[in-house]
Amino acid sequence: MRVAEDLNAALHAVMAADPAVYLLGEDIADPYGGAFKISRGLSTRFPGRVLATPISEGGFTGVAAGLALAGDAAIVEIMFGDFIALAFDQLFNFASKSVSMYGSRKPMRLIVRCPSGGGRGYGPTHSQSPMKHFIGMPGLRVYELSPFHDSTAVFEEMLATAEPCLFIEDKVLYTKQSGTAAVPFHWSSDGTIARVFLDDHPDYILIAPGGVAHRAMEAMRSLLTEAELSGTLLVPSRLWPLSVTADMLDELGARATLVVEESTAGGTWGAEVAHQLGRPLTVVHSRDSVIPTAAHLERDVLVQPSTIHRRVLEALRD
């Protein structure tokens, strides 16, 4: 099954399971089903609970927060994750704050889906990875779509936390196969962290969210065939609060650990991971740049398998 189908099935499942769940966003109604077709079939199946909105991210994210405040649950589709900037006040000053600023814990079941990332030539305002702007916001959790996590379970978990959740979806994942590791690697998952590995004694560890998992696996292959280095990839579903622990790294006992993400440089998730884990960690991210449209320029800015390959060799040499 493709990741897009898995995600669509997850939305169907949570809306079928709970009549209080709404979906809001631009152009999400059938037959279009959203810019990336992730919301396909939902407006037909759940009329009245799937609300195609005007171009008003701040407005409809606020509406979703109002539904959550009233005890319903709301899933918001931001057409391109970059546009979440327009809903920042509702998330930063209202939805996340409401969880605790009224003195007792207030359940706020709100999920904001953000198709993110580059690699598709959409240019500087349609290709960013916005999660770094939401790290360390009390009352807000950050998750990322992953090919190694069952999206239905992840959506159930996010709703069960009763806190607003940002769900980052790297657009390049939509067409990939779900639950498939690159040959010759195996994979396993405890539901929280997925592990892609060759053996139990890796030379290095990569920590990477779902969106860069395929690039990480490609680097693991080239490092194996060209340098006979064995790696283990850890893919967390929840990025914040951090779900990878220092114990996991110590148990694997690798000589180097790298955290890889597509965000451009500065205030990255990876920097916070390194800080929290308290281990010597190499942080790998995209260049400090806008994300260009032309394929050759975009490739030069964004993290590539070759970037990861090179940084692993450097880390092991140091």
Place this chain on the structure above:
Amino acid sequence: MRSILLDPAGTKPADPSDDDLEALLLIRHFELALLELYSSGALNGTTHTCLGQEYIPVAVSALLTEADFVFSNHRGHGHYLARYRDPHGLLAEVMGREGAICAGVGGSQHIHRDGYLSTGVQGQSLPVAAGLALHLRRAGGGGLACVYIGDGTWGQGAVYEALNLAALWRLPLLVVVENNGIAQTTPTTSQMAGTIADRALAFGIRHLAVESSDVAEIRDVLADPVELVRLGDPLVVEFATHRLGPHSKGDDVRPAEAIAAAAAHDWYARQLRDGDQRFTELDAAARDHVQQVVAEVAARPASVWQDAS
């Protein structure tokens, strides 16, 4: 769909009922007590008093039911007291004392209890209220979401996104605008082009202008239009009102004549001037009551934030 002006110019307002007068006086003396507490250094942070505007929530609250949800703002003490008559809880919240509505975490401008919520960011509440109204409409109990905003709030784009959705989706949304002619220190004439009425009408939303401060008269005029809101016909009610005090504290830069002009509309001064025995008695009782509340709450231990992470 039209803009209606309710203006009883020249007529002397009727005396409010005992109950309304008690509510008006409770809010007045509560706000005065807060300013005193701030000047004496007894309070942390800041406050925004609604001196002169008390009659608006007193009039509106009687039109609301338990099924309705009220959204308030930074200048919200009157909205809260008119609905719940709970000066102890509110003062404890402002002072960070035991019995605070929100454990002292929210303070003056972030308060939430069943059917009531205030936030400190201008315009933010309107989309949230639209969502709440969507919930209420689906619940089918005839409830509405009532949002208090000011004239300054109309500078925020969130207001227009919410009005568009409310009109488009026929949401039971009542927007109460307390147009006191000034946003912090900026006169409305310096920050708003056109009118609130025209802005509401642009979305096909009914607009009512109210210049009266007569509680009973306001209710008479609003009763039917508010019932229509419950059927999914949103409404903007714009009160022409007057802020007697500063935006928060010690920050009133208006010329003396502007402050005097606002004071000339003060319902309290008018009642005091025309007042009979009943007003004098209720006024003294409210002042005493608030003083007791202050003494009692100030003596309480500090609030405890049980859910602190």
